[in-house]
Amino acid sequence: MRILIVEDEPPIAEDIERSVRAILGDRVEAVEICWTLDKAVRRLDGGRFDLCLLDLNLSGRSGFALLQQAVSRPFPTIIISAHTDQALRAFEHGVLDFVPKPFTVERLRKALDRCFGRRPPESDAAVRTLVVRQGRENILVPVAEVRYFKAARYLVEAHLGGGRQFLLDKPLDILERILPPRFVRTHRAYLVDRNRIESYAHRGGGIYRLRLKDGGELPLSRPGRDKLRALLQSGDIEG
Amino acid sequence: MAAELFWDGERLGVNGRVGGDKAAERPGRVVWTVRIPPSQSGPGPRVLALRTSNWRGRFRSSMFGLSWGNASDLEAAIRSSTDRQLLYMGIFLTAGLFCLALFIGTGRHRSYLIFFFYALMQFLSTAASYAVDSTGLTFPLYHLLIPIDLGWPFVHGLFLNLFFLFHFDIPRKAVHVALMGAALAALILSGAPAVAGNVFNNLAMSLYAAGLLLFALRRKKPGSAAAFSGLLLLAAVDVYTAAFILASFPDWPSPKFLFSVGQGGFLACVILAISMTIRAQSRRFEALRLRSQRLENELLKKSIQPHFIMNTLHSIKSWYNRDAGQAERLIEALAEEFRIVNRISGESEIPLEEEIRLCRHHLQLMGLRRAARYSLLVEGGIEGVNVPPLIIHTLIENGLTHAYEPGEDGTFRLEVHGDGRRLEFRLTNDGSRLARPEEPPEEAAEGRMGLKYVKARLEESWPGRWSLTSGRRDGTWEVHIVISAM
Numbered sequence: 001m002r003i004l005i006v007e008d009e010p011p012i013a014e015d016i017e018r019s020v021r022a023i024l025g026d027r028v029e030a031v032e033i034c035w036t037l038d039k040a041v042r043r044l045d046g047g048r049f050d051l052c053l054l055d056l057n058l059s060g061r062s063g064f065a066l067l068q069q070a071v072s073r074p075f076p077t078i079i080i081s082a083h084t085d086q087a088l089r090a091f092e093h094g095v096l097d098f099v100p101k102p103f104t105v106e107r108l109r110k111a112l113d114r115c116f117g118r119r120p121p122e123s124d125a126a127v128r129t130l131v132v133r134q135g136r137e138n139i140l141v142p143v144a145e146v147r148y149f150k151a152a153r154y155l156v157e158a159h160l161g162g163g164r165q166f167l168l169d170k171p172l173d174i175l176e177r178i179l180p181p182r183f184v185r186t187h188r189a190y191l192v193d194r195n196r197i198e199s200y201a202h203r204g205g206g207i208y209r210l211r212l213k214d215g216g217e218l219p220l221s222r223p224g225r226d227k228l229r230a231l232l233q234s235g236d237i238e239g
Numbered sequence: 240m241a242a243e244l245f246w247d248g249e250r251l252g253v254n255g256r257v258g259g260d261k262a263a264e265r266p267g268r269v270v271w272t273v274r275i276p277p278s279q280s281g282p283g284p285r286v287l288a289l290r291t292s293n294w295r296g297r298f299r300s301s302m303f304g305l306s307w308g309n310a311s312d313l314e315a316a317i318r319s320s321t322d323r324q325l326l327y328m329g330i331f332l333t334a335g336l337f338c339l340a341l342f343i344g345t346g347r348h349r350s351y352l353i354f355f356f357y358a359l360m361q362f363l364s365t366a367a368s369y370a371v372d373s374t375g376l377t378f379p380l381y382h383l384l385i386p387i388d389l390g391w392p393f394v395h396g397l398f399l400n401l402f403f404l405f406h407f408d409i410p411r412k413a414v415h416v417a418l419m420g421a422a423l424a425a426l427i428l429s430g431a432p433a434v435a436g437n438v439f440n441n442l443a444m445s446l447y448a449a450g451l452l453l454f455a456l457r458r459k460k461p462g463s464a465a466a467f468s469g470l471l472l473l474a475a476v477d478v479y480t481a482a483f484i485l486a487s488f489p490d491w492p493s494p495k496f497l498f499s500v501g502q503g504g505f506l507a508c509v510i511l512a513i514s515m516t517i518r519a520q521s522r523r524f525e526a527l528r529l530r531s532q533r534l535e536n537e538l539l540k541k542s543i544q545p546h547f548i549m550n551t552l553h554s555i556k557s558w559y560n561r562d563a564g565q566a567e568r569l570i571e572a573l574a575e576e577f578r579i580v581n582r583i584s585g586e587s588e589i590p591l592e593e594e595i596r597l598c599r600h601h602l603q604l605m606g607l608r609r610a611a612r613y614s615l616l617v618e619g620g621i622e623g624v625n626v627p628p629l630i631i632h633t634l635i636e637n638g639l640t641h642a643y644e645p646g647e648d649g650t651f652r653l654e655v656h657g658d659g660r661r662l663e664f665r666l667t668n669d670g671s672r673l674a675r676p677e678e679p680p681e682e683a684a685e686g687r688m689g690l691k692y693v694k695a696r697l698e699e700s701w702p703g704r705w706s707l708t709s710g711r712r713d714g715t716w717e718v719h720i721v722i723s724a725m
Contacts, residue, residue, distance in 0.1 A: 008609070011557040012608075014561070084545070
């Protein structure tokens with residue numbers, strides 16, 4: 001695993017590295033530390049990482065510009081910061097977790113578990129805005145407008161109302177972990193807002209189709225059908 | 240004055256002793272009434288003769304007034320006049336004592352003392368008239384009252400204007416006083432007859448008062464509208480009185496009654512003006528108190544911000560795992576910084592030495608946190624120099640945040656120059672980030688907040704007499720504060 005630590009206080013950066021190594025052990029391939037915003041921006045552009053541990057407010061500058069850069073990358077971002085008042089906003093931007101300083105190794109372990117293990121996101125701390133990179137610009141896309149996500153090679157298409165689409169540089173697996181629980185993995189390649197589902201039907205030969213309220217049809221896998229059936233029984237969506 | 244009155248040849252009354260020269264004359268009462276018995280006042284031609292001398296009169300030319308009529312009517316007229324005088328005396332005495340109490344009780348504002356004298360003189364002058372009218376004072380005593388009776392009408396306008404000058408804090412008071420004094424002197428020296436001179440003087444002083452009050456009104460001085468209304472009321476009464484005398488319509492209401500209304504109303508307006516000023520003062524005081532409380536709050540919030548404490552705690556934890564000695568030093572620096580903050584938080588000014596001590600603890604703390612060495616060099620005399628708390632500290636904090644990369648050593652330089660007329664602080668840092676022209680200074684909200692705090696503190700300590708500029712100079716970032724003397 002390659003891990004990027006962005007932290008402007010060298011002793012704390014070292015402490016984070018030490019803790020990460022203690023938790024992940026041999027799984028850590030490389031740790032890179034950036035003390036400054038500029039360097040962090042350059043590394044985010046060039047490097048391939050599996051995780052970014054980011055401090056907000058580097059050298060007195062708001063970390064949200066950097067945060068938007070970070071969350072638009074394929075890898076997940078965890079915030080480690082003393083600015084707990086900004087936690088909600090960070091979650092809304094799609095970070096995986098927010099670890100307040102000073103942290104214990106246990107707290108950091110929980111965050112890393114959420115990243116590399118399979119721990120479902122908490123509903124009140126789910127992403128509300130997706131950051132989409134278009135050229136040099138970051139576009140903010142409200143999650144509420146997304147009908148479904150579709151995996152397309154290395155990228156993910158976000159399909160919004162009115163036929164709009166955006167390409168995200170983030171795997172469905174990670175999206176599933178940061179999005180609100182109403183997004184259901186109905187297919188290996190689809191993540192759908194269950195409130196937009198109208199019905200599903202068996203088309204014979206083990207092929208299932210999903211109808212959206214606004215007319216679209218999507219493929220539905222057998223595990224996906226099982227999940228929907230369970231939701232139907234719990235009364236969360238109508239047939 | 241001395242007189243003997245004869246009615247149809249019979250001497251009905253004697254007032255003093257009529258004399259051929261000053262030595263032979265023995266003055267009688269100033270007001271003297273003689274009753275004609277009913278048996279002698281029937282219809283038919285009568286002869287009234289007066290034998291008088293007036294060697295001690297106010298003016299060589301003036302004699303005296305004579306009125307006759309029904310005895311009870313005359314006495315009623317005198318009584319109504321003395322009743323009115325008593326009323327005035329009461330009003331002026333109360334107003335004067337009220338202002339004297341204000342002067343003693345509210346920080347000795349000169350305007351209250353001036354108004355006290357004004358009211359006192361009005362009281363005395365009315366009391367003099369009352370004494371004359373009610374008892375018909377004999378001459379030696381009457382002479383003592385002449386200066387008040389004669390002089391006061393001339394200077395009362397001047398006193399009133401003095402009151403307006405000081406109460407509404409109108410600039411260039413000396414010039415105004417000199418102008419009014421000169422006008423008064425010119426009037427007296429010109430030898431204008433008393434009555435005409437008085438009318439002219441009143442008019443001139445009223446116009447002057449109107450000018451002063453209009454100035455105060457334009458400056459939105461609290462209470463100026465009330466005082467101006469009072470002046471308008473007085474002017475209206477004066478105009479009416481003049482019209483009454485000129486037109487002499489007997490069925491018009493007596494100006495004497497209106498005069499009391501005018502005086503009473505004017506006094507009420509002045510007291511209203513005073514109370515509005517006091518209200519404005521207490522509001523200003525309250526606002527100042529609130530502002531310094533807000534600043535104190537801000538100071539505490541600034542120095543015990545949760546993220547500052549949390550980051551420092553984490554730093555201590557990090558050091559603890561690596562070098563316990565450094566962790567201890569960090570704890571000491573944090574504790575010392577908080578001890579000083581606790582000591583100075585309630586002060587509006589502290590010795591510069593204390594502020595510098597605080598800054599040095601902060602630099603040590605931040606150096607440990609950011610793995611760098613920071614120092615503060617101080618040049619110039621700092622003994623006896625006081626500064627609002629945390630202003631240098633805040634500027635240094637801004638410098639640390641914006642000027643230095645982590646791990647980069649830094650030197651702050653504080654130059655202090657003071658020569659009694661001017662106090663100057665020049666704080667520079669040699670950070671690599673601010674020396675680079677593309678770095679926007681103070682871009683973060685926190686930096687702006689810090690600067691706002693510094694400016695608010697400077698304004699509290701040296702209202703309107705400070706300036707703060709900042710910019711790059713010779714590869715350093717410089718903040719320059721100048722405080723000028725009053």
